[in-house]
Amino acid sequence: MTLNTKPATDWYRRAAALYEKGETVQKDTITALVTGGAGFLGSHLCRRLLDEGREVICVDNFYTGRRANIAQLTSHPRFEVIRHDVCFPLYVEVDEIYNLACPASPIHYQIDPVQTAKTSVLGAINMLGLAKRTRAKIFQASTSEVYGDPQVHPQNEDYWGNVNPIGIRSCYDESKRCAETLFFDYRRQHGLQIRVARIFNTYGPYMSADDGRVVSTFILQALQGMDITVFGDGDQTRSFCYVDDLIDAIMRFMEYEEDIPGPLNLGNPEETTIVELAQLIIDLAGSKSRIVHRALPADDPVRRKPDITKARKILDWQPRVDLKQGILKTMEYFDHVLSTVPALHKTASVLA
Numbered sequence: 634m635t636l637n638t639k640p641a642t643d644w645y646r647r648a649a650a651l652y653e654k655g656e657t658v659q660k661d662t663i664t665a666l667v668t669g670g671a672g673f674l675g676s677h678l679c680r681r682l683l684d685e686g687r688e689v690i691c692v693d694n695f696y697t698g699r700r701a702n703i704a705q706l707t708s709h710p711r712f713e714v715i716r717h718d719v720c721f722p723l724y725v726e727v728d729e730i731y732n733l734a735c736p737a738s739p740i741h742y743q744i745d746p747v748q749t750a751k752t753s754v755l756g757a758i759n760m761l762g763l764a765k766r767t768r769a770k771i772f773q774a775s776t777s778e779v780y781g782d783p784q785v786h787p788q789n790e791d792y793w794g795n796v797n798p799i800g801i802r803s804c805y806d807e808s809k810r811c812a813e814t815l816f817f818d819y820r821r822q823h824g825l826q827i828r829v830a831r832i833f834n835t836y837g838p839y840m841s842a843d844d845g846r847v848v849s850t851f852i853l854q855a856l857q858g859m860d861i862t863v864f865g866d867g868d869q870t871r872s873f874c875y876v877d878d879l880i881d882a883i884m885r886f887m888e889y890e891e892d893i894p895g896p897l898n899l900g901n902p903e904e905t906t907i908v909e910l911a912q913l914i915i916d917l918a919g920s921k922s923r924i925v926h927r928a929l930p931a932d933d934p935v936r937r938k939p940d941i942t943k944a945r946k947i948l949d950w951q952p953r954v955d956l957k958q959g960i961l962k963t964m965e966y967f968d969h970v971l972s973t974v975p976a977l978h979k980t981a982s983v984l985a
């Protein structure tokens with residue numbers, strides 16, 4: 634098999650495909666590749682990139698992502714889906730790469746920890762190789778987990794973190810740290826234009842109902858009047874960012890003209906305890922749910938809150954949606970999902 638990797642030829646192939654759909658494409662249209670594009674954040678990002686006029690190639694192996702997340706995009710003339718595992722090389726012609734492929738919730742990334750580490754590390758190597766050949770600008774979805782169970786509060790980008798290298802969260806935390814190393818080495822060694830963002834807990838519509846993340850789980854439990862499962866005493870904190878705010882920051886970061894590689898903290902600094910979150914969700918749902926306590930998982934970070942001074946200054950950005958507004962929007966989404974997919978009732982009861 635001969636792989637066609639010539640940019641011009643590839644452009645004509647894509648232009649011809651669009652022409653068949655009755656669309657024309659400008660030669661200066663930016664082509665963006667989104668790995669993990671069928672996931673929670675990836676699907677929002679694909680939608681936003683299309684809105685901004687990009688041609689979007691969504692790459693996903695559907696490990697945790699879902700076709701339903703991108704169902705409304707598949708008929709878009711500038712949207713294309715490739716089923717592919719980023720652990721293997723990919724040959725496409727692109728101008729920008731957004732590397733989001735990786736299971737993100739503790740339940741999902743712990744199912745197959747070796748695959749999680751492979752996805753982060755081999756996925757980074759393959760996407761960086763692609764960026765090197767195409768000279769594409771490349772974004773990495775890193776994570777607040779690189780700070781582990783932080784001893785500095787709030788966390789700023791200069792903090793090197795406190796990560797257990799051999800625990801149950803390590804497959805995710807350490808492989809994301811290694812991916813950051815690779816991004817910075819490719820920049821030093823090959824002059825790549827990189828953008829590394831450390832994303833803090835983000836929530837919103839299109840989260841997967843079965844990933845066990847705290848916001849989706851509590852909302853599903855509250856909407857169904859089930860017990861709200863707080864792990865430990867619930868005094869641990871997180872800072873939750875609404876998805877639209879995060880996507881806005883990612884777009885600004887990639888579009889920033891000057892060479893700012895990051896790492897840049899992206900998140901909402903509004904810190905809340907998990908038990909406060911549970912109570913807020915019960916109140917907003919007008920639910921009769923009770924709070925029950927379950928064992929705290931190993932290595933669960935005690936406190937987490939981003940210092941976003943750098944992002945505020947560089948991107949002229951700050952989150953706009955407060956927790957209450959964001960929870961209401963997310964609740965509306967899950968309310969709709971529950972009314973259309975009765976099987977979800979089972980999912981939430983397993984979590985309880």
Ligand code: NAD
Pocket residue numbers: 668669670671672673674675692693694695696697698699717718719720732733734735736737738741752756774775776777831832833834835836841
């Ligand atoms: P998600 O699980 O909804 O999305 C991940 C996507 O990657 C899924 O569509 C999945 O099928 C795909 N994927 C997994 N392994 C793959 C592989 N080997 N090849 C191709 N595709 C693969 O998670 P998300 O919340 O959308 O997170 C997206 C990215 O953002 C992840 O890299 C995650 O580490 C990062 N992040 C997310 C958060 C958050 O709060 N949502 C916080 C920090 C970092």
Ligand code: UDP
Pocket residue numbers: 738739834845846847848850851862863864865869871907929930933934
């Ligand atoms: N959590 C909880 N009940 C749940 C799910 C999660 O109390 O049903 C807690 C979890 O122990 C953690 C916090 O909520 O302290 C955030 O968990 P999540 O899995 O959403 O994200 P992460 O721990 O990766 O920040």
